[in-house]
Amino acid sequence: MMEKRWVYKQQASEEIVKNLAESLKVSPTIAGILCQRDICTFEEAKAFFRPSIADLHDPFLMKDMHRAVNRLTEALHRSEKILVYGDYDVDGTTSVALMYGFLRHYTHQIEFYIPDRYKEGYGVSTAGIEYAAEHGFGLIISLDCGIKSADKVAYAASFGIDFIICDHHLPDNDIPQAVAVLDPKQIDCPYPYKELSGCGVGFKLLQAFCLQNGVELEELFNFLDLVVVSIAADIVPITGENRILAYFGLQLLNGPQPTRPGLDALKELAAITGEMDITSIVFGFSPRINAAGRMGDAKNSVRMLLAQTKDEAFKMADIINESNKERRSKDSNITKEALQMIEEDDFLRNAKSTVLYKENWHKGVIGIVASRCIEKYYRPTIILTHSNGKASGSARSVHGFNVHSAIESCSDLLDQYGGHMYAAGLTLPIENIPAFRERFEHFVSNAITEEQQTPQIEIDTLINFSQITRNFFGIIKQMEPFGPGNMRPVFVSECVYDTGNLRVVGDTHLKLRLTQDGYTSFDAIAFGFGDYYHHISKGIPFDVCYTIEENNYRGNITTQLSIKDIRFK
The missing domain is CATH 3.10.310.30 (Diaminopimelate Epimerase; Chain A, domain 1)
Known part of the structure; x- marks a missing residue:
């Protein structure tokens, strides 16, 4: 296997860690991990461990939000034709499903448009503008794109079409002359959280619309499952406002009654059992939703996300699942060719x-x-x-x-x-x-x-196996959802060895039972470490780098170490 660098994260001062540990009544190890994530006070920890919808920022803090809501409200009152335009990736298609899915309850004069990846390319296209002009649309709402489309927005204006841009990419110097440009990354935008996904910016527009028009916010919160899928797939930091949106979005995905047949169908086709988390979205949902745009028509992803019946959902999910199988086949074959070209x-x-x-x-x-x-x-x-x-x-x-x-x-x-x-x-x-x-x-x-x-592994801290108690792991679990900006804690334990249960599974993986002191032992899985079998089987002590996870096997839930790397003494 490729050698990896073990890089320890910087520790906060002993005094800060001690004060946080005392105020939260947790171990210094837990307090140290929190401080590494800029959670250093009781108030910050409370907001982190107990996310609240009430802590979402006022959407009207975002530059141009009043103008955007006024123009949208005007379009609805005048029954103007509205075109919801989004990118062909997961963030774009979830954004379109959110905006269209919410607004269709307020107007029938609404359509969505996803550009063809190969004919039109990324972002707002000439073909999309001309489609809007030919079909009499007065307003385009672009999602996850548009901030770099000044020329296309000007072209739309020549047809009398207005634009509301909802984007989260870094803007150029040339800001489009749209009715409203919603992008917290604009230099002069005072919005306090800068890391929203494209779907997150669309959500803020609808939140502002609800507040201005007296619409119950619960109606909008039913779409948070789409927002968390966008957050996971677009690899934005799961901090601040994104953490709140992701937390409640996962609650919807894992609720007793699935609220979105399309995502339920996707979960079944991806063979996801147990609770959804950020990782299962990234590996189970994202490739399939993306495959529709990579191999065929990204509109199929939107249709699946908007499906209102199980039959309709499975019909569309089957189509994008087939696209994903085709994608995997091409991905695998091309990768083999590429690696062979390098090796020869x-x-x-x-x-x-x-x-x-x-x-x-x-x-x-x-x-x-x-x-x-x-x-x-x-x-x-x-x-x-x-x-x-x-x-x-x-x-x-x-x-x-x-x-x-x-x-x-x-x-x-x-x-x-x-x-x-x-x-x-x-x-x-x-x-x-x-x-x-x-x-x-x-x-x-x-x-x-x-x-x-050399690839690196970022390590939170060094611990002994004896520290991994039920309470310790319980607090780690409460730190979810994990993702960029709040990754699952990575630990190192030194001088461990296998108790004799070592075996190879799936040709290249290892199942182990590790102990450090002869008393405390844990099951462990090491994906891709099959070549280490002979060294470990000799009883040679080694240092191990890992995360702590739950293994749910036929309803039997146990603590398991997921091995990231092994170093022999």
Whole structure:
């Protein structure tokens, strides 16, 4: 297995930890973990452990919110045709389902529009504007896109179509001249929480609409299951307001009566048993919802999310599940081809970066393939394929390395590019690929550090097995939902060994029973550590890095350690 760096998070001062431990009546270990998450006072801990809908921010603090609500209310009163426009990924489709699903109770003059990934590309499209013009729409509400569409908003205005933009991406200097631009990342937006998903910004617009028009907020809160799916899938921090939205969204998903047949159908097709959490959304829901846009028509995801009967929900869920099977097949085959290309080429094998091109690779999965290549060769990776006479690609990066800057250094070879530190897209003439590969490699090899070439595991703290009591794990569980900004705590315990129950499962995984002192022992699972069997079976002590989880096997719930890495003495 690839060697990993163990990086311990910085600890707060002893005095702060001691004061928090005393005020909460918890162990210093728990208090230290909370302080690492900027939860250092009793009040902060109370808000963290007991999320409250009442703590959601006033939506009218967001720049342009009054203008947005007034324009939406006016459109409803005048029975104007409203087009709800969203991106083709999970955040975009959940945003559209939220906005359309809520507003259809107030007007029949409403449709939704998702651009075709391959014909129209990302964001607001010319084709979408022209569709709105041809069909007499007076207002477009864009969700999870629009902040960088100043030219398209101007084009819509030429047809007399107004825009309300709900976005969460970083704006350019050229802000669209829309009726209202809702994006907390605007420099002059005073909204206190900046990390909402696109669906979260749409939720704030509807929250403001309810408050201004005397609509019961409970009606809107029934859509929080869509908001938590967007939060999980878009990998936004699960802190502050997102934590509140995610907490109550998960309550809806796990409630006794499923409120959304589409998500219930998806849960069944993904074979998810037990309670949903952020991880099960990311691995169970996200790939399937995304697959509709990658392999076919993203509108099918919206139709599934809006389905009002079980039959309709399963019909649409089956379609997107088939799209996901196709996606997985292409993803697997292309990944094998890509890895083989690296392994058979001395330059590619020894390079600090990966740039691969094959004209018949499916554009919808190349970003996934780039991520898969990084799992094997941990380095900045770009996968390119043929699209409309050009090479079009997706880039992914490793921890701490800015792949967008590396691509920018080759901008004279490119037609266009965009993205951020860890993920980007680019288009270039096919004949420029060799020069681009050479220039990109030169930049990466000069800029990347030795540390950035080794995957790291962030560790909260060192503990002994004896500290893992029922009460200790109970408090860890109350820290859910886990995700970016509030990851499941990672622990290290030293000098542990297997009690003799070691076995290989599923060819490459290990099941263990670990003990540290001969008395306290725990079941453990180590995915992908099959090669360690012989060392561990000899009874050699080792250090282990892990998270603590619950294992629910046929209704029997036990505490289990999920192994992240092993180091032998």
